[in-house]
Amino acid sequence: MSILVIAEHNNSELAPVTRNVVAAAQQIGGDIHVLVAGKSTDSVAEEAAKITGVTKVLNSVADHYEHALAENLSNLVASVASDYGHVLAAATTTGKNFMPRVAALMDVEQVSEIIAVESADTFKRPIYAGNAIATVQSADPIKVLTVRGTAFEPAGLDGSASIESLAAQEDAGISEFVGEELAVSDRPELTAAGVVVSGGRGMQNGDNFELLYKVADKLGAAVGASRAAVDEGFVPNDMQVGQTGKIVAPELYIAVGISGQIQHLAGMKDSKVIVAINKDEEAPIFQVADYGLVADLFEALPELEKAL
Amino acid sequence: MKILVPVKRVVDYNVKVRVKADQSDVDLANVKMDINPFCDIAVEEAVRLKEQGVATEIVVVSIGEAKAEEQIRRAMAIGADRGILITTEAPASSLTVAKLLKAIVAEEEPGLVILGKQSIDTDNNQTGQMLGALTGMPQGTFASKVEVADNKVNVTREIDGGLQTVGLTLPAIVTTDLRLNEPRYVKLPDIMKAKRKPLDKKTPADYGVEEKRSVTTLNVAPPAEREAGITVSSVEELVEKLKNEAKVLS
Ligand SMILES: Cc1cc2nc3c(=O)[nH]c(=O)nc-3n(C[C@H](O)[C@H](O)[C@H](O)COP(=O)(O)OP(=O)(O)OC[C@H]3O[C@@H](n4cnc5c(N)ncnc54)[C@H](O)[C@@H]3O)c2cc1C
Numbered sequence: 001m002s003i004l005v006i007a008e009h010n011n012s013e014l015a016p017v018t019r020n021v022v023a024a025a026q027q028i029g030g031d032i033h034v035l036v037a038g039k040s041t042d043s044v045a046e047e048a049a050k051i052t053g054v055t056k057v058l059n060s061v062a063d064h065y066e067h068a069l070a071e072n073l074s075n076l077v078a079s080v081a082s083d084y085g086h087v088l089a090a091a092t093t094t095g096k097n098f099m100p101r102v103a104a105l106m107d108v109e110q111v112s113e114i115i116a117v118e119s120a121d122t123f124k125r126p127i128y129a130g131n132a133i134a135t136v137q138s139a140d141p142i143k144v145l146t147v148r149g150t151a152f153e154p155a156g157l158d159g160s161a162s163i164e165s166l167a168a169q170e171d172a173g174i175s176e177f178v179g180e181e182l183a184v185s186d187r188p189e190l191t192a193a194g195v196v197v198s199g200g201r202g203m204q205n206g207d208n209f210e211l212l213y214k215v216a217d218k219l220g221a222a223v224g225a226s227r228a229a230v231d232e233g234f235v236p237n238d239m240q241v242g243q244t245g246k247i248v249a250p251e252l253y254i255a256v257g258i259s260g261q262i263q264h265l266a267g268m269k270d271s272k273v274i275v276a277i278n279k280d281e282e283a284p285i286f287q288v289a290d291y292g293l294v295a296d297l298f299e300a301l302p303e304l305e306k307a308l
Numbered sequence: 309m310k311i312l313v314p315v316k317r318v319v320d321y322n323v324k325v326r327v328k329a330d331q332s333d334v335d336l337a338n339v340k341m342d343i344n345p346f347c348d349i350a351v352e353e354a355v356r357l358k359e360q361g362v363a364t365e366i367v368v369v370s371i372g373e374a375k376a377e378e379q380i381r382r383a384m385a386i387g388a389d390r391g392i393l394i395t396t397e398a399p400a401s402s403l404t405v406a407k408l409l410k411a412i413v414a415e416e417e418p419g420l421v422i423l424g425k426q427s428i429d430t431d432n433n434q435t436g437q438m439l440g441a442l443t444g445m446p447q448g449t450f451a452s453k454v455e456v457a458d459n460k461v462n463v464t465r466e467i468d469g470g471l472q473t474v475g476l477t478l479p480a481i482v483t484t485d486l487r488l489n490e491p492r493y494v495k496l497p498d499i500m501k502a503k504r505k506p507l508d509k510k511t512p513a514d515y516g517v518e519e520k521r522s523v524t525t526l527n528v529a530p531p532a533e534r535e536a537g538i539t540v541s542s543v544e545e546l547v548e549k550l551k552n553e554a555k556v557l558s
C-alpha cells in the first residue's frame with residue numbers, strides 16, 4: 001500500500017518539516033505520495049516533487065484551502081485516504097489540528113507524534129511529558145500518524161515526482177479565517193535551529209530578553225522560552241518550548257533562568273548539548289545539563305556575549 | 309446556550325511518573341490524581357461564559373474509572389451545574405471518547421463543547437478534533453481567546469507561527485490552551501454544595517458505543533538517560549568547553 005504525506009506550507013513555500021515526515025514514511029516503506037492543498041500552490045507542489053522518495057504529488061487548489069482550516073483539509077484528505085495504508089503529517093499545530101479529524105472520518109484511531117518507526121504497524125511515541133516511551137501497534141486498516149519532525153533526519157532533494165491535480169472538495173462553510181498575527185523574526189525557526197537560547201521567569205521582563213537576543217545573534221541561534229516567560233507576557237506564545245509547546249532538538253540548547261520542570265524538559269531534552277545558567281544550584285535543569293553555570297544571568301549573559 | 313465540558317482524570321502534573329519494572333505501563337499505584345490541567349481551563353472558561361450571561365447551563369462529563377466522580381465534583385464546585393459519569397472497563401481511546409461524546413451531544417444539544425487541547429498522560433491531542441469530525445461541528449483548537457456573538461464564536465488560536473483567529477458557526481468545538489484563562493481556586497463551601505448537584509451514572513452500552521481499541525501498547529520504557537554533566541565555574545570556562553570539548557562552537 002502507498003503512503004500519503006500531507007505537506008505543510010504557506011502557499012508559496014514548502015515547510016522544511018515536510019521532509020522529516022517523508023523520512024518517516026521512507027522508514028515505513030512503500031510508494032510515497034505528497035498531498036499539497038492550498039491556494040495557488042504550484043510552486044509548493046514543485047518543491048515537494050523534488051523530495052527524495054516521493055513518486056507522486058497531488059496538488060489540490062482552492063481558495064478555501066488557503067489557511068488549512070481543519071474542516072476543509074480533513075474532508076479533502078478523507079476523500080483519498082482509503083487508497084492508502086498510511087496517512088502522515090507533521091505534529092505541528094497545523095497537523096495536530098486537522099489529522100484527528102481525518103482519523104475520525106475514516107473511523108480509525110490516530111497515533112500522535114511518533115518518534116520512531118519499528119515496522120509498518122508499530123511505532124514509538126512519548127507519553128507523560130516524555131517520562132515514558134510507549135511502543136504501540138495499530139491494527140487499523142489506515143494508520144493515521146503525526147510525526148515529531150526533530151526525531152527524523154530530513155529526506156534529501158534529488159527526487160522528480162510527477163504532479164497531478166486533485167479535485168477540491170466543497171467548502172464546508174462552517175468555519176472561516178478571520179485574521180492572524182504572525183511573529184516576524186530574522187532569527188532561525190525554533191524547531192529547525194542548530195542552536196537555541198531560551199529564557200525563563202528569571203529574565204524578569206520582556207526588555208531583558210534583549211540580553212538573550214544579543215547572545216543568540218552572535219550564535220545564529222533561535223530564541224525560545226519557558227511557559228512562565230510566555231504566561232508573564234515577556235514573549236509571545238510561539239516561543240514556548242515544552243510538552244505543550246514546541247519540541248526542539250538542536251546541537252546546542254542554552255537554558256537561562258529556567259528551573260527545568262518536566263514540562264519544559266519534555267521539549268528540549270533531546271538536544272545534543274545542554275547548557276544551563278541559573279543562580280539556584282538546586283534547580284532541576286542542572287540534572288539534564290551537560291554544562292551547568294551557577295550564576296546570576298544578568299552578569300553571565302553580557303559576559304557570554306563578549307566571550308563569543 | 310448549554311455548554312458541554314468533557315473532563316479527564318489524570319495523574320497530577322507535578323508527579324514524575326515511573327515505568328513499571330516489567331515495562332507493561334507506567335506505575336500509577338498510590339500516585340496523586342487530578343483533573344487534566346487543560347480541562348480545568350475548559351471548566352473555568354465555561355463558568356466565565358455563564359457568569360457573562362452567554363451560557364445558561366454547564367454539563368460536565370467524564371469517561372473512565374468510577375473515581376473520576378472526584379473530577380466531576382471539582383468541576384461542579386467551580387460552577388458546572390450537572391454531571392455525567394461514564395464508567396469504562398479500561399481507559400478509553402480518544403476515538404471511543406469522541407463517539408461517546410457524540411452521543412451526549414445528540415442528547416444535550418450544547419451550543420459549545422469546550423475540551424482541553426491535550427491530556428497530559430497520553431499526550432494525544434485528538435479528542436476535540438475527532439468529535440468535530442463525528443458531529444460535523446467546526447473547531448477552534450488551542451484557544452487563547454473565545455468570543456461568542458450572535459450565532460458565531462470567534463476563537464483566537466495559539467499556532468506555531470503566532471496567533472490565528474477563526475470564526476465558527478455554532479454549535480462549535482473549542483479546545484483550550486494555557487493562556488485562555490487562569491482557573492480559580494476551589495472553595496470549601498462550593499465543594500460541599502457540589503456534592504448535591506445531580507450526577508448521572510452511565511456505561512458505554514447505554515449509548516450503544518462499543519469499547520474497543522485498535523492501537524495497543526506493546527511496551528512502555530523509560531526514556532534514555534542523559535549522562536551526568538559538569539559544573540563550570542565561569543563563562544570563560546563554559547565557552548572553552550563548548551569549543552574544545554563539546555565542539556559545538558567554533
Ligand atoms: C498543563 C501544563 C503544561 C505545561 N507546559 C509547559 C511547556 O510546554 N513549557 C514549559 O516551559 N512549561 C510548561 N509548563 C509549566 C512548567 O510546569 C513550569 O511552571 C515552567 O516551565 C516554569 O518556567 P520557568 O522555569 O521559567 O520558571 P520558574 O520555575 O519560576 O524558574 C525560574 C528560574 O529562574 C532562576 N532565576 C531567577 N532569577 C535568576 C537570575 N537573576 N539569574 C539566574 N537564574 C535566575 C530561578 O533560580 C529559577 O530556577 C506546563 C505546566 C502545565 C501544568
Ligand SMILES: Nc1ncnc2c1ncn2[C@@H]1O[C@H](COP(=O)(O)O)[C@@H](O)[C@H]1O
Pocket residue numbers: 313314315316317344346347350369370371372400402405422423424425426427428430431432433434435436
Ligand atoms: N476519558 C475522558 N473523559 C472526558 N474527557 C476526555 C477524556 N479523554 C479526553 N477527554 C477530553 O479531550 C481532551 C483532549 O484529550 P486527548 O485527545 O486525550 O489529548 C481532554 O482535555 C478532555 O477535555
